[in-house]
Amino acid sequence: MSKPFERLPTHSKPVNYNLTLTPNLNDFTFKGEQVITVQVIEPTKTLVLNSAEIEIQSAKFNDASAEISFNTEEETVKFSFPSELPVGEGKLSMSFTGILNDRMKGFYRSKYTDSDGNEIRCAVTQFEPTDARRSLPCWDEPELKATFDVTLVVDKNLTAVSNMLEVSRTEVADGLVAVKFDRTPIMSTYLLAYVVGKFDYVEGRDADFIKMRVFTPIGKKDQGLFALEVAKKTLPFYRKFFNVAYPLPKLDLIAIPDFAAGAMENWGLVTYRETALLVDADNSSAATKEWVALVVGHELAHQWFGNLVTMKWWTDLWLNEGFASWIEYLCVDHCYPEFDIWTRFVQSDLSRALELDALENSHPIQVEVGNPSEIDEIFDAISYSKGASVIRMLHEWLGQDAFREGLTRYLKQNKFANASTENLWEALADASGQPVQFVMEGWTKQMGYPVISVASKPAEGDDSKLELTITQEKFQLGGANKSDLLWRVPIQVLTATGHKHQLMLAEKSDSFTVPKAAWVKLNPGCIGVYRVDYSASMLQDLIAALKHGQLSQRDRFNLENDLFALAAAGRVPIVQVLQLADAYKAEQFYTVWSDLLSNLGSVQVLADHLGLLDKWRAFLRQLCEPAYQRLGWDARPADGHDATLLRSVLIGCLGRAGHESVLAEAKAKFAKHCSGECPITPDLRACVYSTVLANGGVEEFEAVLKLLEKTDMQEEKVRILRCLGRARAPELRQRVLELAVSDKVRLQDTVFVIGGACHSLEARRAAWQFVKSRWSWFVEKFAGQFLLSRLVQLLCNDFCTAEDADDVDAFFKANPAPSAERNIKQALENTRLNVAILARDGDSVKEFLAQFAA
Template sequence: MSVIPKTPSNLMSKITEATKAITLNASDIDIKSAELIIGNDTVAPIGITYSNQNETASLYFAKELPVGDSALLTMKFSGELNDKMKGFYRSKYFTQSGEERYAGVTQFEATDARRCFPCWDEPAIKATFDITLVVPADRVALSNMPVIEETTSSDGLRRLRFDRTPIMSTYLVAVVVGEYDYVEGKSEDGVIVRVFTPVGKKEQGLFALEVATKVLPYYKSYFNIAYPLPKMDLIAIADFSAGAMENWGLVTYRETFVLVDPKNTSLIRKQSIALTVGHEIAHQWFGNLVTMEWWTHLWLNEGYASFVEFLCVNHLFPEYDIWTQFVTDMHTRALELDCLKNSHPIEVPVGHPSEIDEIFDEISYNKGASVIRMLHDYIGESDFRKGMNIYLTRHQYKNTCTEDLWAALQEASSVPVAEVMSTWSKLQGFPVVSVDAIQKDDNKMVLKLSQSKFTADGSKPVEDYTWVIPITVSTSKHPDKIAKTFLLNKKEMEVVLDDVGPNDWIKINPGTVGYYRTRYSKEMLEKLIPAVSNMELPPLDRLGLIDDMFAMCQAGQTSTAEVLKLIDSYRNETNYTVWTAITNSLSNLYILISHTELMDYFNIYGEKLYRPVADRLGWEAREGESHLDTLLRSLVLSRLVSFRCKDVINEAKKRFRNHIDGTASIPADLRSTCYKAILQNGDESNFNEMLKLYRSTDLHEEQDRISRALGSMSDVVLLRKVIDFAMSSEVRAQDSVFVIVAVAVNPKGRDMAWQFFKDNNQKLLEQYQGGFLLARLIKYLIENFASEEKAIEVEKFFKTKQFSGTERTVSQAVETIRLNAAWLQRDLDSLTAYLTKQ
């Protein structure tokens, strides 16, 4: 296979400065020859040098190139079809008969187009691309644009010339060559949409096709700008490091993020696929049509697409109640990371490619989306849409920085957007709003508010900022309505609330829209507790309350036992997302308790808490039950298995046996629960039985489920076998990380997994080549320790071993270890007293 660049004469560029050298980005590229055509002259370089550190190639000429002349640079070069899942790489797959084959795939974001062809590989240096591929006759070949010419040579190879792309950044160029089936549709606005799947699995592309064909016209209407390309291809790639990549007109996906098997795909996975398709297609406008000037402004791409994906799924699937899930999936995860001293602002200066890889994190995505959601709420839907259209229209096919976005939204809304939002994009962290209420008369309440930077450990912040915070308030008079909105733009403020009596409760940040924590006075909190018990408070407010309280607990501003007492008021809870928030908080507590002798007591506490909702839902889905109840059943039964609840484990085991012998298949939503029940206290025969199940399926999602469940085993010898399995050729490189992580987050495997990493760090470094996967592995391997000794050990190890692109991840994880240690030391006695009474 070869890539033949086509360079028409009208693409010649001007020489703007006198120079004897031309430097381009190139990595793992060997330039065989080069020619520079200037007017009627052709000049060859006298030498070519490469810089591995800077990932560049420099062409040197004998004479200075004349300023003002037009020039055309042509090169012949060769490169490596690598196994690194970046640049131009090969992706292994198996035919239906079991034969091993490879597809050629590109993944260029952030700085890997330079691994495929020499170029100026920066987002602001845009160009059009004319791509020609020469491929075997029986292979599917795709790129950003449709094929406009196809010829076949005498040796049977096909030569495909693709239409010229719009002007775009190098990181969005894409090529895929392999064997695929596809399903095709057309959006109502006339865009051809195809979803490419492994051969024989095209029906698994139908759900993504349905979403994509509906999303395109929705975004066209929402942004009031049409999708600018004639086609939209989505393709499932077997070996793929991220979840998906928004290449213009050819979006690539990990198989588990685009393929839906009606019998074997869980509801939570299907929901995730809808969000991912919505996210990547949003990028066709945010990122592709309008691109950030430099990676410092990455959040303009990722924060916006992460917000808009929820808009889209809410429009297509209102039954998902997706905005409630936004808080646990996006908002809370951002807050947890952003309160660390080793967090970073949304906008962060970056230089070397390894620094760029590190900011593809919960700050750029989740905090970005959460801040946009807060702004959307503050200026209102109509002005927000108007501002989006101004921004996209004004800057289409160009590059922007954050201030361009604020200017467009300000123009649309007449609200001082830049003044309100600059603190959120430029400052690290977020505020905690402390609030007290004083009754003035029977019908008037004075709120006393103050703000300071929230720190995970409760320490006084080194730099305490003043944010401009949009504050909203609701009361028991109208729980679902906003009683007052105002800006808290100084350290302290008093606000009068009318129509509030002495027995009324007051909720700050209703809907958990504002990106801040709230700390209530004791009296205000006591009035809110009954509203939680009787579910008078809306779900997002019940969720936000428990989430804030657990954060205060970690920071040492309230005791863990007090928060567990607050959880008692949630025993009547029926909402899936609220239970997700409780589960996330208890999972953090589980890490601490795993370092103590309290686990049996904690399991008793957990069983008592989750049992009523499990009894209500049962094991069987009811006809017409809500989407959220299906998700809740899976969550609650899984937790009860983790809490060693005997009858739930026995039922899960029985269902697993029926599944294995073909009597009754386990619904996809409950498989992880049943697999964990078998493996949790399982022996080698259970391990081998699960490996057999893994080998019997070719559905990536099912293999993923099984391999992660293996990490729940209690026998350290077997857990080591799980890691060996993860590192074998049976598990794809992008999946093996998550199998090792499943072992590392298991208290029984924590020390062993860390030792494995130390012993095999060079092998792992070579396998994952830095970037996202390695950072994710390191994070979960080390952040669940809880002693100063471990913090020092980890710090020493990473001082002697350099893993480029993981420095911030290591700092954050070490900080988390120390937080765990302080939390445990502070609360162990009161926690012991509380749990032993249970």
């Protein structure tokens, strides 16, 4: 276990940081001068700050020089003075130097190559959660807010940006200029940001005349236009929704060449991966536009929820991330209704949350943090996706008017300060008159969620009604349920006649009546954070409704998604769900198909272990064929956003499954694309690349590598890199793994290139052996970063034997990885669940697949 750490002493706190930094992009160093206005709360001879990887040359408090000592393990520096510091404000002055590291955290180096082949170097920041201390000595905790005056001394030809507007630019010696920025509002250190390098930008103003810029690598400024459009729509939407003005005079969004996360909400200077911000009118896919809109919407929501009002401690990280992960969809739905984005939410967020939270090694939304390494672990689907799903359920229960009023109260009461989950519940309760904390604390403080079992029978004495008996218990994927946890569950019930009924299930079991109808469905629209287990007769009624087209898109999704989970938990046979898949042949919507095929992928893992991949591919071909025939390869004038996404997922599935006509067409299009005769539309490139790689050899692999070398568009690079691992020949897979750790792949993409090479049991084991053999390299590059936990997830989640589990367990016992500790436990649990599923359902899966000709 990682060692707990102590919070900083509270006898002093910062008021203002006056910081001057001089980065040297030639030797990747920086030097700093800093004066911190300190509020001394009680007499003391010492000041303790956070500092890591910084050498401090001198420090004084007012006129008294300090003795400096470091605690490397705790990442602190202690300044000891000869006499007590008086209570009140004083000035702590210091000079220091540091290294621009290459680990994508703190103040670090980045670079890109421009269209002329020149290497452009940059210095950029990523401080969340605890890495501001790698750039300046500071009180690096979210509750210890201060204002910041930043000056960057840089080459006069470079762009320099920070949280606030530039207020002056003064020439100094040796071709350098001192760029001074306006004082920030009071804020947490993790939101401080500065970037130095060469960038282009596009500029505009929103409806409230806030200045907006989107910065891009040189030569790519047109790719920033879509994000600028999104931002111009989004910021006024949030201002109106929250009824609180955006408090800064400007908003910059900047694409960073090397960036570990998707984006970071630094106040007034939001940083992004290129793939999360840039859209090329000719070469970006519809999925990329959707993704950019969501990420911009997410980060701009943080300007209020996280930046204006900040959690007191990382235990309440979900207040930032869960809320932003919910409202990004509300915003995009308002700005781009054609995306049908709420249907995407049920797959991208609700489903992910339910999958992870069914494990014994999950965690509550509100989770105690015992060490900095544990903070990285909670940047996961529980904090983000379950948090968002719980907020969505709460919004539906309270109604939008009361919910908005509560948010406005919360923001106004806590602006420029810190708050807790309980503060949010109180504001929402005051606005709605509902017992919000009483209902919601079970959802945030308890791990897991309920499965609702429901059965129906004619109501006694009234033939026109049905009596429903509903029971809740904690849903668990493995073993018998020994939990006595209960939730207060807002439950909606929909009948075939269109009537909706709402109740609150607060006990283990309850009964109520509804008008008699051909079918009854719980959780219409997938609003509730729970699974539903129907009695056999109710399930058959719903399957009949599904086949007759009587269920909405989200309800069709909900039905198959819950059934796959119930099968994984051993509550229904897997073969029953495989048989149900046949009813989805008429399905016409992307999200339902995407989720169905994803869930079938978990069964493919079992088929692979049983040596039945050829028969499994035959099963997939007959399943997807009707929908593919309806859509075909070529876009039609009537196609909308959804049809564009669906075409890609169907062709990709059929191509990898060896569908003859799909494979022939993919090869033909690929040849014309490589020759330049007829480029493949961006929406189909990934599925064509993966098809030709999965069914080809060295020639196709080399052709795809040439495409990788030719493009300077990061979206296309990532698209190719994630497909390369589809090559089935062992020697080609090995080349992909070697490529992933070479300087030809950005460090931010390494993990996902390796993940792309884990498409079969044989490939997964090869990738795992490769990573083990290079483990010291991965630790050096990713230690203390969430990318290490992602690597564990992608590599180890889908093994199927006790031997594999024992191997993973033994390796990490010998090679501890504190920042991935929970993910290792989850991977082991998933492997052992797969072992149990194989023992339980393996023979029936064999029998089911026997009917399909390989």
